[in-house]
Each structure stands twice: as structure tokens, then as C-alpha cells.
Amino acid sequence: MNSDLRSELHKKAEQAWPDLELLIGWQAGYDDLHTTPVFIRDSAEISKLIWNPWCTQNLAVYVAKHFAASSGKDDKKIGVCVKGCDSRSLIALLQENLVARERFYIIGMPCKGIVDLRKLHALSGAARILSVQVNAEQVALKSAAGVLHFPLDEVLMRKCRRCRYPNPLIHDVLVGDPLTPRTDAHEAYNDVAAIERLSLQERLAFWQGELDRCLRCYACRNACPLCVCQDRCIAETRDPKWLTQYMHLPEKFMFHFIHALHLAGRCTECGECERVCPMEIPVALIKEALNKITLELLDFEAGLDPQRVPPLLTFDAGETGI
Amino acid sequence: MDTAIKFIAFDQLNSALDRISEQLDVWVPVASKDQKRVIQFAPYRPGMTLVLDHQTTLGPKQVVLPQVEALFRFDYRKSADEPSRQKVQLEDPHPPAPTLIFGARPCDVKGFLVLDQVFSAGPFVDGIYAARREQTLFATMVCGQQDSACFCSSVGSGPTDRTGSDLWITPIAAGYVVEALSDRAHPVMAWLQEAATELHVAAAGKVQEEAARQQVGNLAVDQCQQHFLQRFADTNYWQEVAGQCLSCGICTFVCPTCYCFSITDEMKDKHGERIRSWDSCMFFTYTLEASGHNPRPSRLERYRNRVGHKFSYFPEKYQGLIACCGCGRCIRNCPVSIDIRKAVQNLQGQNHACS
Structure with missing residues (x-):
């Protein structure tokens, strides 16, 4: 199934190329289970582009951080491939005037879900994974211990299992047919609701246990398409010095909760912060909790409508939600 | 025995x-x-x-x-003798x-x-x-x-x-x-x-x-010291191997051979400690100078330094010892799957045309 979509992607990229100076997509990584972003500057390299359930990175991360200030030669655009969730990050950047719509040519990829490598490794145990085949809704995992078959759904990322927007909400061209969303807003916040059912003490203990592992590598911040303070982060400023260099919990709490609060009403739930964490801290849950509140109080979800002004970027004396 | x-x-x-x-x-x-x-x-x-x-x-x-x-x-x-x-x-x-x-x-x-x-x-x-x-x-x-x-x-x-x-x-x-x-x-x-x-x-x-x-890995590191220096100014090469770098600190923090550190005085009232803490050459602040100038302003210079330190500067200083143990943690944990083997393997070869 993927080879058809891949040829369609190549064809549509070729067609768009005369108007592009750069195309950001995914290419094969160091093994079959890993993809890595590719920046195509020559049409001969379009054949490197791939599209499959391993294309995990949210390429919108490069849009504001690397290219927002660049101006195109001869009105040429930057092409970028986005999944449904990634497209919301782009829209959020547009909502905040951090990027200009006309600078980008958006290739939308309707997405059935991305495989969570951690779940594959959990299934294979200590045995080395030799290959993984995805056929329609089934996965065949071949490891040194033998071949395991299971439904694709079982190994999708958490964000995919709660996905409401499999189809890119903004695009210039679409690769493949639109898909049906798997959940609604009510179900999407089940993971947060489960944490909210804990007592305050239990919740504190949960986050103490999880955040204690934080290394302060800041991958969650740097992989976030909407963390746009770039090299001016509160976590690293020396003057004023908000955080010490100690690895105590208060430092880690402060960083993660500031990170989350800076994303209140902005986070588009692409899940990159959680995916990249080498210590597997479920940091996206903090942002989802804030999004749940934003939805309930202000009936707003970030990254849906480019024309709508995010609630925390505006002031409305007649606001009834709060 | x-x-x-x-x-x-x-x-x-x-x-x-x-x-x-x-x-x-x-x-x-x-x-x-x-x-x-x-x-x-x-x-x-x-x-x-x-x-x-x-x-x-x-x-x-x-x-x-x-x-x-x-x-x-x-x-x-x-001071007891001189209270001021x-x-x-x-x-x-x-x-x-x-x-x-x-x-x-x-x-x-x-x-x-x-x-x-x-x-x-x-x-x-x-x-x-x-x-x-x-x-x-x-x-x-x-x-x-x-x-x-x-x-x-x-x-x-x-x-x-x-x-x-x-x-x-x-x-x-x-x-x-x-x-x-x-x-x-x-x-x-x-x-x-x-x-x-x-x-x-x-x-x-x-x-x-x-x-x-088991022969684990097939990276050739002969002469990587010199090849790195030849590649140093080839911006297109570094764009090719690390253009996607997000400049986070994972690769350095999980690395058994990375040792760069920062020293800070952490004080509360009149007491404190001078602490040494892991730093990361991937961070913008790593080479940020007091003047505001940063000799490694972008992720490309920072990633290049990481490769250079391990495969060129370190062996040059320490009798050819490569400052990499091949554990693969930087590759496995990189959010965008940057592969240091590829960065080293291709050091040798034709420079990209300068643009």
C-alpha cells in the first residue's frame, strides 16, 4: 500500500518542484524502523522521499525555527510534508503570525497512525528486532526469538490512538485519500481524565516519580514546533537566573511546567515532546491537561482554523468562559 | 587458575x-x-x-x-576580629x-x-x-x-x-x-x-x-582525523549530515565519552556550593561568550564540533585514541535519527561545491 502512496508523493513533489526552492520530507534512516528528515534542494533527490507508518517526526518544527525569517528567491516556496497532527502545528504558527502562509507549499499526508518503536521493543523483549512488516492493519515483527503478529493498532503511538485529525487541515496538495477520524474530543482526553481521577497526593507522587528521571536535555523543548523562544529559554538564562544547575526536582518541575504553560492554548498535541524523551516521561500529558481546560472553558483547540485568534493572544472583556 | x-x-x-x-x-x-x-x-x-x-x-x-x-x-x-x-x-x-x-x-x-x-x-x-x-x-x-x-x-x-x-x-x-x-x-x-x-x-x-x-559495525576510522580537517569548511557537507539537528542535548547526555561540563556557584543566603554539571556542546549557550558573540551560532557548527572532537581533535591530542566507544546511544536516542557513523564515514571524499 505504501509504495503506491510513495509514488504519488514523488509525482506530486515533481509537479510542485518548479515553484519550490526547498522541500522538507522524510527519508530512510539508519535502519528500517527509523526515518530522518530530509531537506531536498535538487529535484533529483525527490526519489529519497518516503511515506510510511515510521514517518514520525513533525517537520513543522523546522518551519518557524529554521526558515521563518528566510525570504525566497524569485518567489519560490518551501515545501513541507505534514501529517494531520503536524498540519495543526503549522496552523498554530500561522495563527500567531510566526510564519507566512505564502512562503510554504504544504503537502498533506492523510495518516493512519505512526508506529511507536517503544511498543515494538516491549513486544520483542530482549530479542533483537530483525524486521517489521506492516500490511494493512497487521504487523509482523521478526526478531531473533521468532515472528510475532499483532494488530497495527496495538503498536501505534498514544497520540495516534487518540487522533481526531488524521487528515491535514491545511494543504496545497493531498497524497492519498482522506481518512475517518478514530476518536472525538470527548474520548481524546481519557488519558488526562485518568490522571485527574487520582487524589492530589497521588498525582504529585506520579509526577515526582516521572519527572525525577528528567536529564534536562531539553529535547522536549527543541522538538516542539511551537517552542519558539529558541535560544532565550528560561531554563538556561543566567541573568536573571531562574534555575540552578542542580538536578533537583524543583528545577525539573519548574522547567516542565513553564514549558507547558507557555503552550497553554497553543499545543497541537503532535506528541513530539513525549516521543523524543530518552527517559520516556509522558510530558505530553501535562499539555493535554491544559488543552482539555482550554477546550472546556474557551471552546478552543489550537491549530484548527488559521483565521481564529488564540484566546491567550487576545483580550475580550465579554469573555464568558472564565 | x-x-x-x-x-x-x-x-x-x-x-x-x-x-x-x-x-x-x-x-x-x-x-x-x-x-x-x-x-x-x-x-x-x-x-x-x-x-x-x-x-x-x-x-x-x-x-x-x-x-x-x-x-x-x-x-x-x-570575622570575629573585624565584624565589618x-x-x-x-x-x-x-x-x-x-x-x-x-x-x-x-x-x-x-x-x-x-x-x-x-x-x-x-x-x-x-x-x-x-x-x-x-x-x-x-x-x-x-x-x-x-x-x-x-x-x-x-x-x-x-x-x-x-x-x-x-x-x-x-x-x-x-x-x-x-x-x-x-x-x-x-x-x-x-x-x-x-x-x-x-x-x-x-x-x-x-x-x-x-x-x-561478532564484528559490530563497519565504520572505517582510518585517517578520519585528517579527513575531518579537510571537510571542516564544507558547509554543504554538514548541512547534509546534520541539517535536521534540533540542537537538544540527548546525544551528549547519553554519551559515555562526552565530558564537557559547566561550573556554577549555587548560593542561598551566605552558603553555597561550587558545582560541576554536565554541559552539552549542542546547546547555544555552550560557547556563548560574555560579549554576546557565539563562535558556534548554529546547530551545524555545533554538530561539526561534536564529530570533530571525537574523531579528530581528541585523537590528535591523545595518541590516536578515538573519543567514541561505539555504543550507539546517540544514534538510537536522536529524535531525528542523525547517524554519527554516516557523518564520519563520508568525511573522506569529494568536497561539495561551495555555494
């Missing part, structure tokens, strides 16, 4: 470690309580379940070079206790051989590191769990590399066969009660033979 070889049955592992930990601080690989796949070295406590069939997420670097450590404590006190003046009193950190790192891999130990060059081999000796290193023993395990990111054989090590280890552990069907590699290991060997049988030793030999046959 076969009598010196010991055996620990699987169900005797904890009782053996209980005995050793009465004498030494013991660090062992354990899974995190909530996320079972995150494995780290932690101080051993009775009843712990060790994870010995996986590479750890973080190596044991922190046992000798902690992520944060106090170099000294200080205290401002009023303050005196600074300094207090040294506690001396390190004898420590055993149990269940490290050859790549983990190779990391320390790199750190030693900088901190303890001279001419400049870091007293705190050297003291701790002197007190640390390694019980290393033959490695049978390579994956597609591993390349230890390419950088002068391998799954059966015993260099730097004091005890050598070979897992067999019934338990672990333990050999002494250094004189320092003898007290630990004496605390192990069961001698290995000939069958155990023969089984261990087979496991080691099998592991020794």
Missing part, C-alpha cells in the same frame, strides 16, 4: 550482591519503576531486580562523573567510597578510558575524578545484544573487549561465570562463594567465542 573462576546461579545473584554491597558501594542496571524500558545504573539495594540483557539507556558515566557534583562548599561568616568583614570558609566534598559497577558493557568501560585521558592521566589531574576512579571497580559483562546502532568493533573495542575491566562476567544458561581480570578484583572474588565447574567454564568459553565472532 581455573579454581579462581566463580559462578553465580541466577537465583543467587541477589544474595551475592547483598554480600558484596556490605563491603562496597555497588551500582547495578535497573529498570525505572514506571517505564520499564528506561534502564539506568542505580545504587544496589537488597531485593532489586537487575536488567542484564539490555544495554542501559544511560551508561554508568554518572558513577564517576556525576551529572551534578559539588567541587566544594562555601560559607561566608563574619566576612571570611569565606571552604569545605571539601566527602572522599569517595570503594565502588563496584556491576553489569556494565565493554562499550561503557571504554567510555571511562576516554574520560581518564582528560581527567586523570595527566599532565593535569582532576583530583575529584581521579579519587573516585581509583576507587571504582568494573564487573563487566560480555555483550550479546548488539542492535543496528551499535558499532563498538569499529572504534577499537568489541563485545568481548576486557580492557579496563576488573571482573569479567559471562552469562550462561544457568547463571553467570565470573573471572578476575585484575588484582583489585580478588577481594570481590573471595566474597563469591560458589566456584565454577568445568562445565560452567566450558559453556562460558562458547558464549565468549560466539560474541568474539
Whole structure:
């Protein structure tokens, strides 16, 4: 199934190329289970582009951080491939005037879900994974211990299992047919609701246990398409010095909760912060909790409508939600 | 000498470690309580379940070079003779206790051989590191769990590399066969009660033979020192290998050979500590100068420096030793799957046209 979509992607990229100076997509990584972003500057390299359930990175991360200030030669655009969730990050950047719509040519990829490598490794145990085949809704995992078959759904990322927007909400061209969303807003916040059912003490203990592992590598911040303070982060400023260099919990709490609060009403739930964490801290849950509140109080979800002004970027004396 | 070889049955592992930990601080690989796949070295406590069939997420670097450590404590006190003046009193950190790192891999130990060059081999000796290193023993395990990111054989090590280890552990069907590699290991060997049988030793030999046959990785590092320098100014090359870098600190924090640190005074009222903490050359602030100038302003210069440090500047300074142990952690954990092997492999070759 993927080879058809891949040829369609190549064809549509070729067609768009005369108007592009750069195309950001995914290419094969160091093994079959890993993809890595590719920046195509020559049409001969379009054949490197791939599209499959391993294309995990949210390429919108490069849009504001690397290219927002660049101006195109001869009105040429930057092409970028986005999944449904990634497209919301782009829209959020547009909502905040951090990027200009006309600078980008958006290739939308309707997405059935991305495989969570951690779940594959959990299934294979200590045995080395030799290959993984995805056929329609089934996965065949071949490891040194033998071949395991299971439904694709079982190994999708958490964000995919709660996905409401499999189809890119903004695009210039679409690769493949639109898909049906798997959940609604009510179900999407089940993971947060489960944490909210804990007592305050239990919740504190949960986050103490999880955040204690934080290394302060800041991958969650740097992989976030909407963390746009770039090299001016509160976590690293020396003057004023908000955080010490100690690895105590208060430092880690402060960083993660500031990170989350800076994303209140902005986070588009692409899940990159959680995916990249080498210590597997479920940091996206903090942002989802804030999004749940934003939805309930202000009936707003970030990254849906480019024309709508995010609630925390505006002031409305007649606001009834709060 | 076969009598010196010991055996620990699987169900005797904890009782053996209980005995050793009465004498030494013991660090062992354990899974995190909530996320079972995150494995780290932690101080051993009775009843712990060790994870010995996986590479750890973080190596044991922190046992000798902690992520944060106090170099000294200080205290401002009023001078009794002259109340308008303050005196600074300094207090040294506690001396390190004898420590055993149990269940490290050859790549983990190779990391320390790199750190030693900088901190303890001279001419400049870091007293705190050297003291701790002197007190640390390694019980290393033959490695049978390579994956597609591993390349230890390419950088002068391998799954059966015993260099730097004091005890050598070979897992067999019934338990672990333990050999002494250094004189320092003898007290630990004496605390192990069961001698290995000939069958155990023969089984261990087979496991080691099998592991020794593995050629892990096929990266060629000959002359990478010079090739790097030739590539230095080839911006397009660095764009090609690391254009997607997000400039986070994962690769350096999980790296057994990265040792760059920051020094800060952390004070509260009149008391404080001068601490050393891990830094990362991937961070913007790493080379940010007081003037505001940054000689490595973008992720490309920073990534280039990481490759250069490990494969060119370090071997140039330290008799050809490559500052990489091939553990693959930087590759495995990179959010955008940057592969340092590719960055090194392609150093040789035609420069891209400068644009």
C-alpha cells in the first residue's frame, strides 16, 4: 500500500518542484524502523522521499525555527510534508503570525497512525528486532526469538490512538485519500481524565516519580514546533537566573511546567515532546491537561482554523468562559 | 587458575550482591519503576531486580562523573576580629567510597578510558575524578545484544573487549561465570562463594567465542582525523549530515565519552556550593561568550564540533585514541535519527561545491 502512496508523493513533489526552492520530507534512516528528515534542494533527490507508518517526526518544527525569517528567491516556496497532527502545528504558527502562509507549499499526508518503536521493543523483549512488516492493519515483527503478529493498532503511538485529525487541515496538495477520524474530543482526553481521577497526593507522587528521571536535555523543548523562544529559554538564562544547575526536582518541575504553560492554548498535541524523551516521561500529558481546560472553558483547540485568534493572544472583556 | 573462576546461579545473584554491597558501594542496571524500558545504573539495594540483557539507556558515566557534583562548599561568616568583614570558609566534598559497577558493557568501560585521558592521566589531574576512579571497580559483562546502532568493533573495542575491566562476567544458561581480570578484583572474588565447574567454564568459553565472532559495525576510522580537517569548511557537507539537528542535548547526555561540563556557584543566603554539571556542546549557550558573540551560532557548527572532537581533535591530542566507544546511544536516542557513523564515514571524499 505504501509504495503506491510513495509514488504519488514523488509525482506530486515533481509537479510542485518548479515553484519550490526547498522541500522538507522524510527519508530512510539508519535502519528500517527509523526515518530522518530530509531537506531536498535538487529535484533529483525527490526519489529519497518516503511515506510510511515510521514517518514520525513533525517537520513543522523546522518551519518557524529554521526558515521563518528566510525570504525566497524569485518567489519560490518551501515545501513541507505534514501529517494531520503536524498540519495543526503549522496552523498554530500561522495563527500567531510566526510564519507566512505564502512562503510554504504544504503537502498533506492523510495518516493512519505512526508506529511507536517503544511498543515494538516491549513486544520483542530482549530479542533483537530483525524486521517489521506492516500490511494493512497487521504487523509482523521478526526478531531473533521468532515472528510475532499483532494488530497495527496495538503498536501505534498514544497520540495516534487518540487522533481526531488524521487528515491535514491545511494543504496545497493531498497524497492519498482522506481518512475517518478514530476518536472525538470527548474520548481524546481519557488519558488526562485518568490522571485527574487520582487524589492530589497521588498525582504529585506520579509526577515526582516521572519527572525525577528528567536529564534536562531539553529535547522536549527543541522538538516542539511551537517552542519558539529558541535560544532565550528560561531554563538556561543566567541573568536573571531562574534555575540552578542542580538536578533537583524543583528545577525539573519548574522547567516542565513553564514549558507547558507557555503552550497553554497553543499545543497541537503532535506528541513530539513525549516521543523524543530518552527517559520516556509522558510530558505530553501535562499539555493535554491544559488543552482539555482550554477546550472546556474557551471552546478552543489550537491549530484548527488559521483565521481564529488564540484566546491567550487576545483580550475580550465579554469573555464568558472564565 | 581455573579454581579462581566463580559462578553465580541466577537465583543467587541477589544474595551475592547483598554480600558484596556490605563491603562496597555497588551500582547495578535497573529498570525505572514506571517505564520499564528506561534502564539506568542505580545504587544496589537488597531485593532489586537487575536488567542484564539490555544495554542501559544511560551508561554508568554518572558513577564517576556525576551529572551534578559539588567541587566544594562555601560559607561566608563574619570575622570575629573585624565584624565589618566576612571570611569565606571552604569545605571539601566527602572522599569517595570503594565502588563496584556491576553489569556494565565493554562499550561503557571504554567510555571511562576516554574520560581518564582528560581527567586523570595527566599532565593535569582532576583530583575529584581521579579519587573516585581509583576507587571504582568494573564487573563487566560480555555483550550479546548488539542492535543496528551499535558499532563498538569499529572504534577499537568489541563485545568481548576486557580492557579496563576488573571482573569479567559471562552469562550462561544457568547463571553467570565470573573471572578476575585484575588484582583489585580478588577481594570481590573471595566474597563469591560458589566456584565454577568445568562445565560452567566450558559453556562460558562458547558464549565468549560466539560474541568474539561478532564484528559490530563497519565504520572505517582510518585517517578520519585528517579527513575531518579537510571537510571542516564544507558547509554543504554538514548541512547534509546534520541539517535536521534540533540542537537538544540527548546525544551528549547519553554519551559515555562526552565530558564537557559547566561550573556554577549555587548560593542561598551566605552558603553555597561550587558545582560541576554536565554541559552539552549542542546547546547555544555552550560557547556563548560574555560579549554576546557565539563562535558556534548554529546547530551545524555545533554538530561539526561534536564529530570533530571525537574523531579528530581528541585523537590528535591523545595518541590516536578515538573519543567514541561505539555504543550507539546517540544514534538510537536522536529524535531525528542523525547517524554519527554516516557523518564520519563520508568525511573522506569529494568536497561539495561551495555555494
